[in-house]
Amino acid sequence: MAIKILSVDDSRTIRLIVGKAFKPYDCTMLEAGNGEEGLVVAAREKPDLIILDVTMPVMDGVTMLTKLKEDAVLKVIPVIMLTAESGRDNVLQIARLGVRDYLVKPFKEDQLVEKAGRCVTLVKRAAAPTAPAA
Amino acid sequence: MSQTIQIPDVTEFMTRHLVDVFDTMLSMKAMRVPGTELPAFDGRVTGSVGFGGEHVTGAVYLHLSESFAKQVAAAMLGITPEEISDEQEVNDVVGEATNMITGGLKSWLCDAGSDCAVSTPAIIRGTSYSIEPSPDATRECLLFECGDNRIVVEIHIKIG
Numbered sequence: 001m002a003i004k005i006l007s008v009d010d011s012r013t014i015r016l017i018v019g020k021a022f023k024p025y026d027c028t029m030l031e032a033g034n035g036e037e038g039l040v041v042a043a044r045e046k047p048d049l050i051i052l053d054v055t056m057p058v059m060d061g062v063t064m065l066t067k068l069k070e071d072a073v074l075k076v077i078p079v080i081m082l083t084a085e086s087g088r089d090n091v092l093q094i095a096r097l098g099v100r101d102y103l104v105k106p107f108k109e110d111q112l113v114e115k116a117g118r119c120v121t122l123v124k125r126a127a128a129p130t131a132p133a134a
Numbered sequence: 135m136s137q138t139i140q141i142p143d144v145t146e147f148m149t150r151h152l153v154d155v156f157d158t159m160l161s162m163k164a165m166r167v168p169g170t171e172l173p174a175f176d177g178r179v180t181g182s183v184g185f186g187g188e189h190v191t192g193a194v195y196l197h198l199s200e201s202f203a204k205q206v207a208a209a210m211l212g213i214t215p216e217e218i219s220d221e222q223e224v225n226d227v228v229g230e231a232t233n234m235i236t237g238g239l240k241s242w243l244c245d246a247g248s249d250c251a252v253s254t255p256a257i258i259r260g261t262s263y264s265i266e267p268s269p270d271a272t273r274e275c276l277l278f279e280c281g282d283n284r285i286v287v288e289i290h291i292k293i294g
Contacts, residue, residue: 016211
């Protein structure tokens with residue numbers, strides 16, 4: 001069964017990059033544009049992994065993560081935080097919230113896949129069958 | 135404890151960080167070149183992100199030509215420039231790139247004891263415009279070459 005990965009980021013660009021990173025793998029990508037939407041999608045879909053941005057409008061990643069950890073069902077979902085801010089205080093705050101891992105923007109797609117692979121089993125998609133020669 | 139922030143340290147950090155963002159996210163090699171004035175662009179896309187805190191305020195502007203902005207968007211999204219369907223896709227990518235560059239500066243300022251917050255990105259498009267800093271702010275323009283293209287990072291910063 002395909003792994004479900006939820007990307008929560010207000011930047012459509014980042015959501016596209018995250019989706020592109022997991023394209024070679026048997027994954028179903030889910031998206032949300034802020035923490036509030038992310039909680040709704042997480043409760044509905046029970047993803048296997050959440051890639052969560054820190055700074056977002058409406059509800060930021062820290063608030064969403066706090067609410068996830070308060071939920072008996074959702075608190076077990078591993079979360080990788082994506083942040084544009086690598087400052088010591090920011091990283092310490094994220095670590096204290098119990099994330100599985102974090103990644104500072106800019107990041108390479110294979111760094112994200114490597115970190116995700118430590119949380120869930122990623123299986124490469126089967127190559128599309130080639131048309132028989134005429 | 136806040137350390138005294140020096141403008142040359144800011145520009146040195148931003149030079150390294152711009153090169154890092156373009157290399158990591160776009161696999162593009164950018165190189166700082168001499169100059170302090172904005173070159174002429176036929177059409178320009180500018181991403182802007184503000185930052186502000188108790189000890190430091192300002193904004194970062196990333197200027198790209200329209201054609202190079204499209205190349206940057208395509209590289210970041212893993213598609214060809216011809217597949218870019220509208221300006222909004224380019225705007226999103228330029229905004230995100232500016233966000234990453236300013237996020238790095240914010241982290242650097244925070245580690246130096248000048249905590250600050252950043253705004254969401256905004257985009258300016260046009261052919262001929264300049265952005266005037268407030269009278270008490272310092273304006274720094276960093277010019278880069280990336281192949282045949284120019285990248286300009288304009289920083290407006292007020293310390294203290």
